Amino acid sequence: MTLTATQPMSLPKRRSGRGWAAAVLPPLLVLAGFLGLWYLMSYELLAPDRRFLVPPPHRVVSVGFLDWENLQALLVGLVVTMRVAGVGLLAAIVIGLAVAIAMSQAAWVERSLYPYAVTLQTIPILALVPLFGFWFGFGFFSRVVVCTMISLFPIIANTLFGLKSIDPALRELFALQKVGRWKRLRKLDLPFALTAVLAGFRISAGLSVIGAIVGDFFFRQGTTGIGILMSLYISRLQSELLYASIILSSLLGIVAFWLFSGLSFVVGKRFDRSQA
């Protein structure tokens, strides 16, 4: 019997316009409520001389984002922090993938390294931060180290999970062809684990931004990151700018997360088994 090809079976329909409204409206309402509370705090609860504790939103916007000189300082700091986060994340990805692949290839590697990978996650890295400054100086490199350490574990854990959840029958299919481990890694293990790997990247992307800002707080040599600006604004009581810098660094984390979510979505269409 011969079957003939028809249209590919229809994939789930794209969200309709109404679906979009349903997705966007609720968070917008929450934002409006939040801004309302913020104004209430500034104008009703705080006396004018204490208003600097919670400056009203429009002041944050006009001082932080509409004044070009201030905005420029913020953006320059943001770019510095972004660079630290990017390099730190890249290092975490390279090291994390290498460690997870090594663990998946040999049980003894996993047995000997995994406890320390977990330890890495449980020890307060903040407590180690002064040590890094002591060893590596108080500049760019130390910031990257902090960043990498904070974002390493999710990559190791997710990649390892992905590599270990490969269908045993698929492993046997490859074993029957007497395929070497590197070839199998390329043709089977990594593509199979890809969605889990990307989930790890996504979590770590957010963490790397946190790591970079923490690094800024401790290591003040070299170009000024946004974390350094924050402590500067605190000491000068420039609360509008402080708020603006907090908003910008949050945005950086969100953008990093979105970037990897988008990547997961695109890749997931083909590689995610659950999206059948």
Next chain:
Amino acid sequence: MTMTASQLVFDDAGSVDFHDLGKVFANGTQALRNVDLSVGSGEFVSIVGPSGCGKSTLLRIASGLDTPTTGHATVGDGAIGFVFQEATLLHWRTVARNVELLMELQGVPKRERAERREEALQLVGLDGFQKHLPKQLSGGMKMRVSIARALTLNPDIFLFDEPFGALDELTRERLNVEVTNVFAARPFTGMFITHNIFEAVFLSTRVVVMSGRPGTVVGEVQVPLPFPRPLDLRFDRAFTRLVSEVSGLLREGSS
């Protein structure tokens, strides 16, 4: 074209021999005991038996995925095709790329891969589905892809580990006819594991019956019916008689 297995001439590339084979798993379970079985080139042998009688283990030993604890297995040096219980497709590869997978792993050049892929897809009736992803296919179609993939290696020995167990009856019957078509068009040594007596008789030149754990061979039935085999064969008197013969042996073996 009509032929019987005895008319074919083969070299040794496609023979499978088990001599006094035994298998005890690491947990102490005895899966197989004193299995003596020879499958000659050009034979299609189905192995039926109750669940857990070590049928699959026998096949895994033939393929080299598992080793016996006693006795020995001698398998011809020809190419082996193995069809698993599940289709075992790579979900990110299209049908075409899935069918090419084993050739790719063997280093077959690209042009030849494409040729053999098209040939195999045609043989299993899936021409036109090259660009589909596995998730767009039904269970039966996935299994066809899996069979096409094994076919690309031009196997001398074709091992089927209960491949149609999860399919509905209609799909199973259709695929049974296709397996006999493939067998007639491109002969190989076949070993087919199944629970289904009808399926076993329909596909085979010989049916081997195994007892419950520890599994051993309790008897066999020759099926001297010509290939290719039409679906109606199931209502043939000769067919029914063979089915009841196998059924009787199976009952004896498990009592």
